[in-house]
Amino acid sequence: MKVGFSLADPHDETIAEISRKHSASNLGFIVILDDPDSLEEVVLWLRQAGSLTMMSQNGAMLIGDEMKTLLPRYFTVFFDEIRHIAPDLADVLLVGVPKASKKHLN
Numbered sequence: 001m002k003v004g005f006s007l008a009d010p011h012d013e014t015i016a017e018i019s020r021k022h023s024a025s026n027l028g029f030i031v032i033l034d035d036p037d038s039l040e041e042v043v044l045w046l047r048q049a050g051s052l053t054m055m056s057q058n059g060a061m062l063i064g065d066e067m068k069t070l071l072p073r074y075f076t077v078f079f080d081e082i083r084h085i086a087p088d089l090a091d092v093l094l095v096g097v098p099k100a101s102k103k104h105l106n
Contacts, residue, residue, distance in 0.1 A: 038063045
C-alpha cells in the first residue's frame with residue numbers, strides 16, 4: 001500500500017473558496033494506492049474545528065479497514081513533517097473512529 005499526502009496552498013483562489021465554504025483552517029489531498037480494499041482516488045481532507053473530515057469527489061469514498069486503522073498515524077506523521085509550514089496541524093490529536101463512520105477522523 002502507498003499513501004500520498006499534500007497540503008493545499010491557502011493562497012490559491014479555489015482552495016481559499018473551499019476553505020471558506022467548509023470553515024476549514026487547513027486542507028489538502030490524500031491518495032491511497034495499491035490497497036485492494038480502498039478505492040484509488042484523490043480525496044480532499046479538511047481541518048475543521050475539532051475534526052478532520054475527508055471528502056470524495058463522487059461521494060463514493062471507500063477506504064479499507066486496515067488503512068482506516070493506519071490513517072490517524074499517517075496523518076500525525078505528515079502533520080509533524082509539515083509543522084514548519086502549518087504549525088497548528090502539528091498539535092492535532094487523531095484517534096480512530098468507530099467503523100460506522102467512514103468519513104471522519106476525530
